[in-house]
Amino acid sequence: MLGNKSRLLLQSIKTFVARSSDQKLVKVLDKIHPADLALILGHLKRSEVDKVFSLIKDNLEFTAEVLKEAQPDVSVEILENLSPKVISLLLQEMYSDDAAQILDRFPDELREAVLKEMEDIEQQEVEERLDYQEETAGRIMVPDFFALHPETTVKEAIKALQKNKDVEIFYYIYVVSDEGRLVGVASLRQLLLVSPDTLIRDIMEPEVITINTDADQEDVARKVARYNLIAIPVVDDVGRMQGIVTVDDVIDIIKEEATEDMLKMAGAHGDVDSVQSGSILANVKIRWPWLLASWFGGMFAFYITGQFESALEKVVILAGFIPIVMGMGGNIGTQSSILVVRGLATRLIDPHDLWSVISRELRVALSLGILYGALLTLAVFLLLKTGIIAQSEVHETKLALVIGLGVFSSMMVAAVIGTLCPIILDRIHIDPAIATGPLVTTSIDVFGILVYFTIASWLLL
Amino acid sequence: MLGNKSRLLLQSIKTFVARSSDQKLVKVLDKIHPADLALILGHLKRSEVDKVFSLIKDNLEFTAEVLKEAQPDVSVEILENLSPKVISLLLQEMYSDDAAQILDRFPDELREAVLKEMEDIEQQEVEERLDYQEETAGRIMVPDFFALHPETTVKEAIKALQKNKDVEIFYYIYVVSDEGRLVGVASLRQLLLVSPDTLIRDIMEPEVITINTDADQEDVARKVARYNLIAIPVVDDVGRMQGIVTVDDVIDIIKEEATEDMLKMAGAHGDVDSVQSGSILANVKIRWPWLLASWFGGMFAFYITGQFESALEKVVILAGFIPIVMGMGGNIGTQSSILVVRGLATRLIDPHDLWSVISRELRVALSLGILYGALLTLAVFLLLKTGIIAQSEVHETKLALVIGLGVFSSMMVAAVIGTLCPIILDRIHIDPAIATGPLVTTSIDVFGILVYFTIASWLLL
Known part of the structure; x- marks a missing residue:
């Protein structure tokens, strides 16, 4: 703005x-x-x-x-x-x-x-x-950083600082051995608090939080955030200092990763810049494959309804409940998958303790499924009893129960898919965020309809 | 993790x-x-x-x-x-x-x-x-900060620093007038680069980027990120310094806001902690209202299909395409709303230049709608011609065109709702992120079905 x-x-x-x-x-x-x-x-x-x-x-x-x-x-x-x-x-x-x-x-x-x-x-x-x-x-990383030998005195350090006016960040002073290995860190402020003859080795903190050059930028961001750092030193495999990543870059990374995750939810991931500011063609190119998934899902759902033609012909109003089956399933499934994906991304969910997450999600889905299944049964029963919906093929109570049970079951299936997909993807090292996108929503739609019609035709025919 | x-x-x-x-x-x-x-x-x-x-x-x-x-x-x-x-x-x-x-x-x-x-x-x-x-x-904000009078010398400043070992952040030295007004800022490093008798007023930067005590934390985060600050001074209405917000808190804010936005997409917003780690009951409490929206939307869609009973009875297979109408509309609408919501949040979209966004989204939707509408027309035509779908009421070409046009129209309606909702909410100062939630998805479902059946019954009856 x-x-x-x-x-x-x-x-x-x-x-x-x-x-x-x-x-x-x-x-x-x-x-x-x-x-x-x-x-x-x-x-x-x-x-x-x-x-x-x-x-x-x-x-x-x-x-x-x-x-x-x-x-x-x-x-x-x-x-x-x-x-x-x-x-x-x-x-x-x-x-x-x-x-x-x-x-x-x-x-x-x-x-x-x-x-x-x-x-x-x-x-x-x-x-x-x-x-x-x-x-x-x-x-x-920024390869320009300020490093000193452990045997330097504070007085010499201040002189060196005065000479190196160009180096970006001066909040930390890194202490590096003859071989270039990072052996400690001191803050600029400490230089002001001790006598000029003190050796850097005596004021430095020898336990330095570092990150390897090969580490993913998300891990860099996580470490900087967790330990409230202003900059983190980047070291190679043998501990030689190569550069620093500063907190302002970390902020950009965190924002970028959040945007990427959200675009994945939209099935519009890819180059963030071109989605946000690119041409029509660039947008269409990124967005069409995901809609294709949805298109095939829809055709498959059409095929499924065709398989249950006899049930549909006997009780036409079953078709009218397709939207509620899809809507309730889609929403509860999206809730589960977004909660799991964001939990994994922010590490509020521990991938080694998944059972508690799965069990919680399923119990929440069970409660909500019973609530809305019962509500639908009641609503359908009343609509039938009062004659607002007319049909004569099946007993009212039975039909109402069947439709309620159908929505309940498709909600449960949706919650299971929505919870398990991101967890499984994370396990096989695929970014779980795609589990919030159209691929999963489409499977939820297809399975929801399948479950709904299976239950209906099984109980009504 | x-x-x-x-x-x-x-x-x-x-x-x-x-x-x-x-x-x-x-x-x-x-x-x-x-x-x-x-x-x-x-x-x-x-x-x-x-x-x-x-x-x-x-x-x-x-x-x-x-x-x-x-x-x-x-x-x-x-x-x-x-x-x-x-x-x-x-x-x-x-x-x-x-x-x-x-x-x-x-x-x-x-x-x-x-x-x-x-x-x-x-x-x-x-x-x-x-x-x-x-x-x-x-x-x-943190109310403890290090402030000096403009007439202090660098030597005195260093002495003061040595005494105030408890104050959190020393990256910036704030310069404050007798009345407590913030008049400048200097960096710790500058103290080391000049002679001890220099006055702080002579090395300070008089143009300080500040934020008001009443400012929203999102604005704080945005300013710190934009100007790559380590800390931002917080001032009251007359410019008196009240505290600082440091970059580590800004990182927490940015993460928290991203999580909140994603939970809103799930229709599961509210207290983030209780959604992620709370009891079953807490989860059900937060999630049920959004599913209720979906439930009513589903019932409304049921009512709509009832209104088009005559079309449905004449051409039963219209019902089989409800899933594809809902799926395609839902997905393209979600894409539009997420892109607009994230664009507004990251300020990649300028709220004063909305027309270009609306026009881009609609042209993208038009391209995708034509693509998938045509694809569906072709598919239905082939299914009818080969006899895989059997019906005898309407001419094949006409029916195929009607169904393709129905999906195209519901995609366009979905893109319009998905694009405009967040923009309008932002204008009336409601967080646009709720426009990615079930309320909007449900309206997209309902309007999509309405448009589909209206077109079908209009052209077929």
Whole structure:
């Protein structure tokens, strides 16, 4: 959302571009926070964006900051129009994780050209980064961190800090051995609390919470959140420090993972950016396969009803209860699967103690199934007795009981599918979030109808 | 989830409690991280928890840390068995936001008794906290922060830092005027980079990003995430500094809000804790109203099919396509509503530029509707032509077209409802996330069936 401040800024930028008031525009851009400008970019026309960039492009640091904060597709679109030389200068202003993220989205040729332009060290850093798997700690870490030897004195540490003004985060000071192994951590604040001659080894905390370069970004986020860290050091298999992941990146990961899970519920997962901001075609491409599942499910349900034609012909009103069977089953099944999926994602559910979850879900479903099954039996009985529904084939009480039992059973089946699917998927290491999507909802529909008609034809024919 | 380390710890604790090996237990507890013990608590039996607490309770700081990190319901259960005196001592070890959160869950009597035991200043702090609305910046902030006068020198600032060892976060130094108004911010690191006689006013950044005490916690989280802050100062209406919200609390907020949104999709929102870990009864209580909506929707759909009895009697196979009408409509409607809800929550969708979202969703739905409507027409036509479905009342081509058009129309109606509901709710300041729940899915079902039968009876009768 654009807040009031951003809307005002957007308005001024648009006005000054239209009036070609470059001086006023420069004044506005001088004061703006890069994060605010990044947000506004998405609301400007192509020509307006070009104007803004022509004015800020000499301030490489600021421009890089804006590009880093903007939506990746917006940044890539802007950069693609620049020369490889200028792109490489801008990317060198960024941390290599951000640079790698943008390079990754370039067409192959442009990526090669830009990498060629970059200075050797920077290029090597970015290329090394691209070697790590996507969404791992190695890929998202910042390789610039502040490390000292254990034998350094506090006085020397402060001098080193004064020299390394460029390193991003100074909240923790990492203590690293001759071989590059992480042996301790100290806080910046501790430096101020002890005498200048104290050795770092004497104030450092030797038990450091770390994460491996190969760890999934979700595990990084979980660890940072659990231990309330501002940054977590990333180490390789032999404990050598490779970089840090900072809490602001962790926030982005947590948001991104939540969005991905929700899109999976919609059966619209895939590249989050293209679903949210992409073209019609991109949306259709991502969404059609899931609807296909639903389409086949529907055709299968049609086939099922066809199999029970004799029951349907004898008691036509059975058809009228298809919607309630599907609706109640679908909703209770979705409740179960979302509760289990979110419980697994937030680790409120322990995958090693699943029996308690399954038993709770089934008992909840039993209670709700009995409640709504009984309610339906009562409602159908009254509708039949009062003659609002007319039929003469089956005794009223029996028919009412059969329909109530049908809804109850399909609710139970739905709860079982909704609870077990995500648990089984998690066990075989498939993301359980897809269990909230159309694939499972469709199976719930199909099985619900099958159970309903089986019970009805069995008891009525 | 319990990782391997936590499972090992859990196992040792259980074993040592069973064997009454207090010494070994003490050794384990001495080394454990409070966040790890908090996690393990939920997996211990009542008697095991009591044993652990009897051994750690003299270390008030550690015990308070464990209780703060544990699930709130677990902490409350443990505390309720202690005397108001001990509870007050433990709560005083916590920051007043955490203490207020726990006190809020106590029965009234116990809360009064504990507040009476607390020292005057602490009690006042906690009581003031309870005056702020739940889920606002005022309620979640930490009132302890490090503030200096602008005329302080860096040397004096460092001395002050050395004295205030208790204040939580030292990443930022806040600069506050005589009237308590926040006039600037400096980083701890800056103190190390300038000469000791420099005035704080000369190194501080005068433009501070702040948040009002009344702001919703979601806005707090959004601001911290957007500007990559470690902490945000909370100010009252006249700009006086009242406290800070730190990034670790922001992470909890972001996770909590995502979980709440997902539970709303399940029609199971309410107190997150009781849904995830509560009793059967608590679950049934939260979940039954949403199923009731679905139940009434189903009954209404039954009523609708009754209204089209003549069409149904003439062409019985219309009933067999109810599942596909409901399934396709439900799925495409859910896709639209989840995309819009998540887009609004992450502010990828600008509420002032809704037309582009609505138009995109409708064009996507149009494409998908035409695709699957045509597919169904073709399928039905083939099934009729080959005699797999037998009927003699209506011409095959016409019937196939009518059914395809019915599914297409109900998909369009579903997409419109799914897109517009969250947008309208957001406009009238109701959380749009409920638009992903059973209320909307049920309306989609009902309207989908209505549209399907209206088209069928209109064209076939």
